[in-house]
Structure formats: C-alpha cells, structure tokens
Amino acid sequence: MSYLRLENITKKFGTFIANDNINISIESGTIHAILGENGAGKSTLMNIISGLYQPDNGQIYLQNKPVKIASSDVAIKLGIGMIHQHFMLIPQLTVTENIILGQSKNIHLNIRQKQAEVIALSQTYNLEIDPTAKVEDLPVGIQQRVEILKVLYRQAKLLILDEPTAVLTPIEVKSLILILRQLAERGHTIIFISHKLEEVIKCDTVTVLRRGKVITTTKTQQTTPQQLAELMVGRQVSLCLDKQPVAKGEVILSVKNLHVKDNRGIAVVRNVSFEVRAGEVLGVAGVDGNGQSELVDSIYRTPYSYMSRVRRVGYIPEDRQKTGLILRFNIAQNLILKAFKNQPFSRRGLLQQDAIKTNAVSAMEEFDIRAPDVNVPVSQLSGGNQQKIVLARELAGEPDLIIAMQPTRGLDVGAIEAVQQRLLAQRERGAAILYISTELEEVIAISDRIAVMYKGEFVGILDAANTTVAEIGWLMGGGKR
Amino acid sequence: MITKRFLPIFSPLIAITSALIVGAFLIFIAGANPIAAYTALFQESLSTYFGFGNTLTKMAPLLFVSTGVLFGLKAGQFNIGGEGQIYFGALGSTLVGLYIQAPSFIHVPLALLAGFIFGAFWGWIPGYLKAIRGVNEVITSLLLNYIAINLISYLTQNPLKELNAPSPYSPLIAKSAQLPIILPGSLAHGGILLAIIVVGIIWIIVNRSTLGYRITAVGLNPKASDYAGISVQCTIMLAMTVAGGLAGLAGASEVMGLKYRLFEQISPGYGFDAIAIAFLSRGSVLGLVLVSLFFGALRSGANVMQRSAGAPVTVIYAIQGLTVLFIAIGLALEHRLIQSNNVDHR
C-alpha cells in the first residue's frame, strides 16, 4: 500500500523551478531513497512534505487521503517527522529539551521525567545518549542521534532523513541503517536522502531527481551504483580515482609530540608525531571528535612551529559555510579573501576591481564553478559549487601544504570527483597534503599513508596500498593492533 | 517593473506624508493651524536661503555621526556611543582652539585632528573591550555617553569655564581655529563641506579599499575572516575607533563652526538620531546624505513650526517619531515586495 503519494508537486522560487511536476509513490514500511545532484531539489521537496514550504501546485496523499500540510505542526500531527540536512537543534539547549521541544501541552516542564522518557526511548532504539548534555558540546554524530530521537519521540510514522549520513562515521552509518531497517520493520516508512551510492543501494527503492524533475524510480535490486550515478548526473562518472605515482620530496610538515588542550583544559590531542613530504597525501581517518579539528587548528594557526621555513598553506575547513566562506560576499570577493592585500588585487590600499574580476572569471573556468557570473553571492550556490570556490581560493598560489578537512562532505558524486581530482593534481605538482576524513573508502583511495586517530592519539600510521577498510575501521573504534 | 524602480523614492514619500497627516491632526487638536505649520516647515527648511542654511547646519553633525555608526556596523559593531564621542571630539578641538596659537591653515586642521583623536579615543574604549575582553559594545558605549557628558559638564563648570559666565561654557576659541561661514549671513559653516568630503572618503574606504574589504569581511563573518588570516580583534578596534573619530569630528565642527566654544550640552542627541539615520540609509552613502539632510530639515523645520505657527514642540517630537516609524515600515514592505518577486540567479 502506498503510504505517501506526491502528485504533480511543483515549487518555484521566483522564476526558478526547484521542483517540477514531481510524482512519487512511497510504499508503507519501506526505505525509499532519493538521489540527486547538489541543488536537484531534494531538500525542497522534503520541506514541502514536512510543512515548511507550501507547493505552488500539486497534491499530497497520505495513505491515499489527500492532505494539506500547512505547517510543521500539522506535519507532526500527521506523523511526519523530518531530520533536516542542517540540523534543527538548538545548540544552547540540552538533549532532552531539544527532543521534547514543542511537544508538551502542560505548563510545568518536569525535566526529570522527560529525561527518563528520553533515556527509555534511546534504550528502545539502541541510540545511547546523555539526556543532560548541551547539544553544542556534542559531536555531530551524536547530534544526528538526537535528531533521530526527536523524530521518534514525536511518534512519526513517516521519517524523512535529509543527508543523515553526511556527517557520520562508517560504523555510525552501519548502525543507522540497522536502526532504519528496524524502524521499517516496525511499520515506519522512511525517506532517505544521500549522495552515497553504497548507502542508497541498501534501501528498498530509489528515486533519482535531476534539476527538479523525477528521472526515474526503481527498485534498488534492479540497478547498480554506476547506473544510478549516471542517471543522477546525466553523464559518465568514474567512481574510482586513478592515482599516479609521485616521487616524494622534502619534508614539508613535521609534527613532533604535539599536545593540545581544549578550552576546558582537557587534552584532546595527545603526543602526536608525523611528517608529510612534498607530493604525498597523508590521510587522517577517525571518528568525528577524536581530536582532528584541534590537530588541524593547531597546525594551521602556528604553522611555523611545524615547518622548517615559511611556506604557503592552503586550508579547506570543515564547515565551508561558517569558516570557509563569507556567504554574503560574491564569488569574486570570496576568492580574494586571503590575498586581498596583495598585488594585483590591491594597489596603494585600493582594491583593483579588474584584477579581482579577471581572477574570478579564470577561477570559475578552471574549477568549473557553475554560476551566472562572478557577482552572485555565494549563499545562492549549491554546496558543491561553494566547495569549489574554497578550493579555488586555497589552491591558488601553489601552496606547499594543503590541509583538507572533510572536503567532500555533502557533495554529490560529480562534485566529489572534481574535488579529489584537484587535490591529486596538487599532489602531482609537489604539494604535501593532509587529508582528514571520516569516509574510509575515500581516505584509502586518495592517501599514500593513513594515520588513524583515536581519542587524540595516532593509533597507527598505515600504508594506504596495504590496508583495508576493515583494519582502519577497527583501529578507529579503539581496537589495538 | 517600472514601479519597482521608483519604489525607493515613493515609499519614503508616502511614509513622510502619512506622518504629516497624523501630525496635522495633533497640531489641530493643540489649537494651531496645521497648514500654516507645514507651510513654515517646508518653506523655511528647504526653500529659503537662511532656512536651508539652518538645515545644512543641522545636517553636518548628523552626517558625521551617522557615517561613524555605519562604519561600525560594517564591522558588525553597534556603536551607540556617538553622543559621548561628540562631546569628546568637541573637547579635543576646544583645547586646541584655546591653548594653541597658530595660523589658520595649521590651526584649523590641528583642531579638527584633535577632535577626531579625542572622539576616536572614546570609540576605541568600547572597541578594545569588545575585541580583547568580549564585552558587549552596546552597553559600554552607552555607559560611556553618560560618563563623557558628566566629564564635559565638570570641565565647562570648572577648569575650562569662562570667567563670570552665567552658565557652564568655555571661552571663545581662537579666531584662527574657527571654520568659515560658507553661506554668507547664515549659520552654514565649513563643517558641512567637510562632512561631505569625509563621507566621500569613507565611501571610498568602505567600497574601494582593502581596509573596507577587511572590515566588511569581519562584519559579515568574523570566523571565516579569522581563518583567512585577518586580525578580527584589530579590525573591530579600528572600526570602533574610526566610528568614534567621525563622531568626534561632529563635535569639532559644532565647536569650530557653530558655537566657537565648548558647552555643557553641546549635542542635543545627535548621537541617537544618527543611529536611526544609519539604519534608514540602507547602508548607502547617498542614502546617508539624503536621510541626514531630511533629519536636518526636520530639526530646523521643527523650530520654525514653533516660531511661526505655534505648533507645540511635543507634536513635533511625535511627528519625528512617526516619520522614522513610517519610513522603516516602508522599507520593510518594500523589501518584502522585492523578495516576493525575486528572480533566482541560476
């Protein structure tokens, strides 16, 4: 039986059609994946189902009854729960407060009792959590868990997960998928959005969107990742990287016995030592929150402590929207964020508009940044294009060292391919690259050597050619060699 | 759409008209003649020689301070300490005007510089506290207003007081430190030209210079700026310091162009008007000049309405408030209209 049916859903933003006449039917008790490039209209469609947006046209049927979902409140009452791509958690509030938000009609807030409820719920679904922790103190993986509990707490029958795995570790992904399966078996219907084909393939059905239109809906058993990728992007994509051997050069980065404490005085990086040479990619694998950010921060902020001479450093930050870009600046302005003081962008303290524009035009061409012109604010670009701007800026001027932190997070396969190829090109040029990621396959594919980080320590540095996902995964989880 | 083009002109006009209609009603209740009052308001503040001179005279300090407020806003800093910075700037140029002797071409720039530096100092304090210690600049700059006003009150009452003056004010500053009158016979002085030049310079700095780029970047996203190697702390301090300096110039021009001495109450709230002006200008420099001119006209027209049509001052305050309110509403509605017709760039 179809649980949710969308009929001719159309949504426009101004003249831009984000969803174009969408028809999808989702079976009760199944996991239905939605796949599509960055900006294909997936989130928009989900926001319509969850009442945040109103469609310009079309009809939604829930269990074959036409419904009008006027607000989030209505959606919740209809048993629709959505986990947004950008978490809808309030960082200043506790886990419990976030989970119960807007649910109780009582005046008094019996927080103890609510905490007990949260604990009970988390045990039922095997989603362990500290109900009294403040959300801002939690690693993203745990925050994701809070989001899921939030939806379950509302007793949602239909769960929509918009790129839930973008920030999870492989182990977490595995357990999430297990949980989703379990939920489906209990009668929940699940919509699952992901850019990761190996996850999509584990769902029951998949709908591919391209430029706001449904391209196809199919059972996953009847398709392959390669096919899906091509349907989604509309052209051939290579899912494997071909990495050329590069002769390694001098030591660029040398870290010895590094210790870092966080602002609460807790040691978050402990006794870390490593070297990266020119032409080498050192991958750092590890579960989010094991000290990677602090390690990178410390290297980026005081590079002279780790390098024999002054060198150029390119840095691709973890959060491109918050730390990588100034969203209200346009493309050209973002591209000079680091070099605005230098020739040719500045002369006698004045900005040189022509040089800035030329720079942007050539960067857009070189990095295939898709936007009508250089004056578009980057807030209006899709994640993939935003990331390409960061890359274009950070790779400009032939940096000796490149620190790339989760550079492919949230990107579609096409965009991932583009990013990785850029980085490999830099490697061939002779840059040393520190590549931090939670995506093991990706790390293995791109790195020469892989350091596994666990609780602030490097628990092993492996040769990428001679290791497996299983080995790294085991080390990441605290296993000993 | 053609109407969309003219919206920025129409919406303030509608707003002002609505405020005036409500005001007319109040003037009528108060027993004065609204038509006479408004005739006076417009004739005097904009179309007669002296009246326009008065409007310009009021515009100068407003323009200086609101430019400062806007400059701070560009760096994400909300300077409500304009009032105190005006007082300090006035003090600086008064000291130079009183105690230094120099030919005019040195004395005037020197006194202006002193005004800038004193105001800048008063702006630097909240900037420093914000940048280095994380203290909210709104509260500190507000507190500093009260401190500055009392400090000037003390100085004009004691060490700086003119002998036998019946009220706290300083002696006249030297002739060589006075700004010339630009419209002969009226009160319009060189400070007005200076304000316009300064606005032009600030426009260039904000929009065309690397410094402006840096300040805007910090204002929009301090974290990303920091990662890009911009010193956020320095930028914040700098922006607040310049904002203070600009307000200081307002004080300087009031002393050097209008009053020729330091008074206990040198500013009648220009620092607060400037905040509204900065916001109503939509961040544009032309907007700043126009809105300041309008506020100047309102302030000088307000006096004229009292003098020649007997409209009570209370009604005039109400009209000023309503005008600000209606312009703000107009801006908000206009913004919505534009958003709803927004054409996506892709």
Add this chain to the structure above:
Amino acid sequence: SNQTSSTTSNNSGGFKIAIALPGVISDKAWNQSGYEGVQLAKQKLGVEIAHVEKVTQADQTEVLSDFARRGYNLVIAHGGQFDAAISQIAPQFLDTFFIGVNGSVSGANIASLRIDHLQVSYLCGIIAASMTKSNKLAYIAGQEFQATQEELRGFELGAKSIKKDIQIASTFTGDWNDVAKAKEATLALISTGADVIYQWLDSASPAVLQTASDKGVYAFGNTKDQSDVAPKAVLTSAVKHLDVAITYLVELAQKKELKGQIYKLGLERPDILTLGKFSQIVSQPIQKQALNTKQQIVDKKITFVNCQEAGKNTLCIKKV
C-alpha cells in the same frame, strides 16, 4: 488651550517680542515663568508675541538670529546659557534688542535681566538657621551654574550670619526632568540629618516639598509661592515674579528706554522679588528678623560684594 503664539502676519507698526526657552513651557517653574512673562506683556502692553520651547544649545544661534531676521523688536533669551549666543548674534542685528535673562552680557543692543536670587536666599538662610534643630541645612538643584551657585551662597551667608558653625550640604541631580531622582536626593539629604531644605528645581520641586512634608522637615518654596504645595513643610517661598520683570523690560523697550546694561532687580522691587507667605511655624521674632534684614538690603545697608574665600572667587556680605 492657550497656544496663542501669533503668526507672522504683518500688522506692521506693532511691537513684536519673542522668547526662546531652554525647557518646556509646562514646567511650572523657570520656563513657564518666562512664557507667562511674554503672555503678561501681551496682555498689558498689547505687543505681538512668539515663543519657542526646548531650544537646545546647538539651536540657540539659529533661533535668535531667525527671530531677529523676522523683524522682532525684542528677543528674550531665557537663561544664562544663551549669553554666548547673544553676543555672537546681536552685533549682526542692530535693529533688534536682545535680553538675556539671568545673563551677564550687555552691549549696544544687549541687555541682561537678573533677579538677585542671592538676596532672597540670604533671607531664607536666616530663617533656616533659626529653625534647624540639627544644624544641618541642605540645598538642592538640577545643575550647578552661576545662578544656582549664587543662590546657594546667599543661603549659606544668611545661615552663617545666625549660626557660624552651621553645615550646608548641596546636591545637584544633573537632570532637571528626573523627578524620582530629585526625590531620592531629598531623602538622602534628610537621612544625613538635614532638616531645612532650600530647593531650586522645575517640575521636581513639588516632589521635594511633599517629601519634606512627609518626613517632617522644613523647606522653602522657590519662584512661585509654593506654600500650598506642602503647607506643613514650606516655611516661606522665594517668590520671583519673572513675568513682571520681563514685562517691565518689554515696556522699557517699547518706550525705547531700554539700555544696553545689566538690569539687576532685587528686593527693592517687591512686585518682582520678595518673600512669600510665612508659615505659622515660623515664629514672629524670626519673621521679624527676616523682614528687618530685607529692609536693610533694600536700604543697601547690607550689600554683597566680590571677594575671595579659600582661594575661590565668591561673594561676601558688606555691612554699612
């Protein structure tokens, strides 16, 4: 209502006067008395009048020059803070006469009108010193400037002429509008032991007088006869008929007899400066002493002259 400012209609030949007020005309004190002054002049002399309230220091020159330009024969600036603006503007408009109330400037077309605040506060000082039990007196005003300083000095001299070692505390609130603060200032003075209070405040003075009454201490009315505000507390009032004084100068001006000088009007003009009704609490001998002293001042047997005390310029008594 009585918003009767004229328009500028040209019934020429009429004598036109204008007044610029630093505060609001409804303050029941300084500004209102100035406003009433021009009203009185209109009533008695038939002159055409105009007024502006809330003239800030930044607006002074504009307002004065504008009145002059419109052909007002007499422009009254109500407060010493206008002095500087008058000296700046007057030389440009020789057809207009300027009067600075409480001012100290004079010139070809500038006169000042001063009420000799000090004379009457001197009398109040005598009464206060005779009434106090704690030997602590208090003075409270909005701000410190020449007029308040003189008034305070007079109060002090008067009190010390009775009791040499008497103490006088003074408080300035810094804000003429802040009534609540004025009231708290009064309470603070009372809690430190002051039991007779001399106040010069605008809108806040009823609060001070009523507070004194509630706390069982004495006080003086100022400007108007304020004995009805707090009959139990007000010993007498320093009555200043500024309206009469202004009308007097207007009349001189109309008759073209106004001179460029400082008109200092004191107790010799009882229609302008005088003591108000005495409260019954003030005993006959004390009343008599006050009235005697008043006569001595009128007869110039007691005068006040510039002198130095503790290195500061101030005023002292000279008895003949």
Add this chain to the structure above:
Amino acid sequence: MSVDFISDYLASSLRLSVPLAYAALGGLFSERSGVLNIGLEGMLLTGAFTSAATTFYTGNVWAGIFTALIAGGLVGFLHAFLCVSLRVNQLVSGLAINLVATGLTSFLARLLFNSSSGTQRLPTVPQIRIPVLANIPIVGVLFRQDILVYILFSIIVLTTYFLFYTNLGLNLRAVGEYPKAADTAGISVTLVRYIAVVTGGCIVGCGGAYLVLVQVNYFVEEMSAGRGFIAIASLIFGKWHPVGSFLACLLFGATEALQLRIQAFSVNIPYQFLTMLPYTVALLALAGGIGKSTPPTALGLPYNRNSIKG
C-alpha cells in the same frame, strides 16, 4: 553610621532599582524571544502617563496600574506587529517608539493636566507590612514596601520559573536562539514572539506606574529620564537572566543612592563625578571580568521561514 541610615540607604537603593527592574524584565521577555527592544524608554513613559491620567480621573491607583499594564502591552503589540509581522528593523522600531511616546505623552499631558490648575497630586499605592519580617532591624525596610515591589519580586521568581521550568519558557528560549528549529518543531515563532513582546510591554508599563504612583505621585514630561536605556544595559549586564538583570538594576540603584548620599555628606568631589558613578562602576565591573555575555542568537533578526538564514 546609624541603623536608620543604612536601612534608609537600602530602601532608597531598592526604590531606584524598581522601575529599572520592571523595564529590564519586560525587555528580557522580548529579547529572549529574539526581538530587540530599544523602546523600553517609550514603554516606561507610556505606562507612567496612562497610570497618571487614569488615577487622576478615577482617583483609583489600581485602575492606574491596570491601564499602565494595558498601555504597555499595547505599545508592545505595536512593536511586535512592526518587528514580527512587518519585519521592520527592530532597532529603528524601538527608537521610533521612544520618539513617538515622548511626543505623545507630553502632548496629552499638556491637554489633560494643564487645564486643571496646580499640580496633579495623585493618591499613592499603600504600603504593605509583612508581619515579623518588617520588624527586623536594617533589612526590615525591604518588607515594608508597596505592592508593586512585591509584584516585582514575584515577577522575578515567576520569570525564572517560566523561562527554565515551563514548556512555554522552553519554546520562548528556542525561538530566541534558533527560530527555524523551533518552527520545525511545530512552534509558531510569530505567536511566541507576539506573546513575549506584549507580555514584556505590560511589565514595563507597570514600571512606569511605579514611577508615577509610588515614587513621585505626579506626571512630568520625559520623567523616565533615560531609565529605559539603563534597563537595557542591566539586561545585557545580567546576561538576559531575570535574577542577573535584577541584580544589575540593583547595582545601578545602589550606586545612585550612594552617590546622592555622598553629595549629601558634602564630600568635596565635583557633583558630576558622583552623577557618573553608577555608569563608571558598571563599566569597571564589565571591564574587570564580569564581561562576556552572549545574547540570544536570533536577537534582532526577523524570522522568515523561506529565507536561507534560519
């Protein structure tokens, strides 16, 4: 120093803090929901005027307090309508409210009060002695206060309870921090903000009533005399917490009372330095480390469901 003197000092500090605290708490509701409120000054003035006018005509202080509450709420409603529904710049809306309130209250005061000669003398709010506690030396004065002071104390307690121990309070905080998240959780951001700003307005209105009906017993143009701005400073100083904000108000009140007493003791310090004492003390306290206070994240930002910025 006598016992009376100290208890007088305490009472004075409290009286000077009460209107500030009403304004600060009112502002707290609004700002916790994400709506900046610079218009406290105008709300205070409106409350003061309406309570004076009502009490003047009815002779009933309770009617006065009630109308102040309603009038404050109405100004709050106007602010909410402008900021929440029309999405007017919140700062400008507040500034405009101040200007309009100053003009209109003065205008109406002249119409209402000037016609009847003499000063309006309004009845006062009676004091309530709390048995036993009121007799304690020194601090006993705190229990010999009028009802508005007790109401203020209960508002502080209730606000703390409301914000941190009720579901509505949780919603309010959520809306102030991250309105989009609250929206997706089924909370109406608009409704919460309206409620918050209107409630806040009612509270500020009561502060105005206190000023008139307890402190001075008559209305004077612009009698709020900058208290609304000091209340904002206290709110920031108190880190948007009801108790913290109240303590900050108390600091202002206590230093004000102190400086008036220093003046009364004829200490030879120019009065201007004493007048600025409360501000200097606050500034030093901030600079000296009480320092950092983080505003509600969404403060000052109008919420628009369809915009990328949540």
